[in-house]
Amino acid sequence: MIHNQLKVAIHAYSDELTELRRKLHREPEVSWEEVKTTQFICEYLEGLGIPYRRTEPTGVIADITGGKPGKTVALRGDMDALQVEELNQDLPYASMENGKMHACGHDAHTAMLLIAAKALNDIKEELPGNVRLLFQPAEEVAEGAKMMVEQGAMEGVDNVFGIHIWSQMPTHKVSCMPGPSFASADLFKVAFKGKGGHGAMPHDCIDTAIVASSFVMNVQNVVSRTIDAQHPAVLTVGKMTVGTRFNVIAENAFIEGTVRCFNPETRDHIEKQLGHYAEQVAAIYGATAKVEYIRGTQAVINDEYSAKLVQKVASEAFGEDVLYNEKPTMGGEDFSFFLDKAPGSFALVGSGNPKKDTEWAHHHGKFNIDEDALATGAELYAQYAWVYLND
Known part of the structure; x- marks a missing residue:
């Protein structure tokens, strides 16, 4: 069911994936100020030959058009940082902006989606349908998703999938349960x-x-x-x-x-x-x-079909023991505005590792991720798109 070439590609791009995340972490931009981040994403997509358009004032919508007709699946990665002082100053990629840091993992989401796009673009002629890439600003103020929807992000989309790195779960574990999530x-x-x-x-x-x-x-x-x-x-x-x-x-x-x-x-x-x-x-x-x-x-309610598809994809890609049952959180997520327009699901990918001190709560100044989780997230994005379009 999964595409082996996607797995091979994500593995081959893993060093680049880490570097992308670190670059974004060093250069955080808070909600509605993601100008440099938007420009970086555009330049990266240009290098891959993936057509895109900017949303206003920040954000990017891109499309990978498959070689065969079919449905359209959207993959969302948010990109904004927080007004939090980085307390991990010993890291070589610590924030260079005083009072700003990626304290929630959005740098990882953007990097994972870029590499997933690169891997999917490699096999685009095999895709029976299209993949829409949503690089979303302003999630932290709960405004970015709604803005992107208003600017056409979900037009023609049949299904939407998002990922959040989760420090409260062990690294590599994947949780996506039908029903309430956020x-x-x-x-x-x-x-x-x-x-x-x-x-x-x-x-x-x-x-x-x-x-x-x-x-x-x-x-x-x-x-x-x-x-x-x-x-x-x-x-x-x-x-x-x-x-x-x-x-x-x-x-x-x-x-x-x-x-x-x-x-x-x-x-x-x-x-x-x-x-x-x-x-x-x-x-x-x-x-x-x-x-x-x-x-x-609004509440993020995972569609039953989509959530079970995520579980199926994760099991085949990483083994059945990767599945994790994380309880719904009272945290908020504006991914819900995408779900108003199409069914879909929102998965959590664990990045908590006590040996690497990455179990700090999201929004804390010591927050960091186990970068071994990046490849898990990137492949989950890519494999979900492939399996959904072929299902």
Whole structure:
């Protein structure tokens, strides 16, 4: 089922794959600033003779046209870095940009997709269909995938596949289960208005420090007491700004947080309850509340056919013991916007290795990957495309 030449090619290109990843790691660019990264990808594709077009303001869509008619499968790799200080300064490929680093593995995703494209391009005359390559910007702000869809990334696509390097899984392991994979990720903001005054005269005031504190404590009941326990959800208050001075009653309080879940009805319920709790808590103290709920990424739900195809491909390419059952994560992924347009799946490829100190959490300044996982990801991209088009 898998194509042996793809396996041979990925192995032959493994040194180049590592160098590509290291170059990208040294030169990180955050969301919507991936100008040099976009240019590098374009030049690399030009060298392979693969036609492409840029998306605005950053990003690349490319197509490998097969020698035979057939379906179109899209492969997605994101490319943006984070505003995180690199703490691995002893690495020869450490970030050269202060306060910026590839702390989530997107450098690996881009490198893997480039090499997968190179290997697929070698056998394009055998392909019964087409492979679309999506080099996506701005995943970290949950905007890049939606932008690419709006600019035609999914037009004519029958199936879409993505990969994320995963430091919480052992190197080489592959997880792709049907159903929920990543949660929806929303942002909420609450502004409380009270009545300020002297810290020695609280009876003349409406203290929003008390209002906000009460809200933070009580709003957790939305998850623990109003949602079916079999529908997991997370509601986190991550930021609270209250008051201006130690002896002044706070007139204003501002809260920001995030909501994560897999079920659309649960998502709607939490949004409604947030408004209800904010208004009722404010009313108890005589304050007012204004709530803003911003929907970010949707839940990533793996199509059953596609997920099982990933498992089948991984088993044949690397052996059945490569399969791993990673539980769904409450992390967010804007890959969901591609899944709105075509069925597909999103796989995790393990890169955690305690001997190489690569088990740090994503978004941490010490995050790094076991580069032995790169070839696994690159081949999985390529073999999935080949098998899907031939299935």
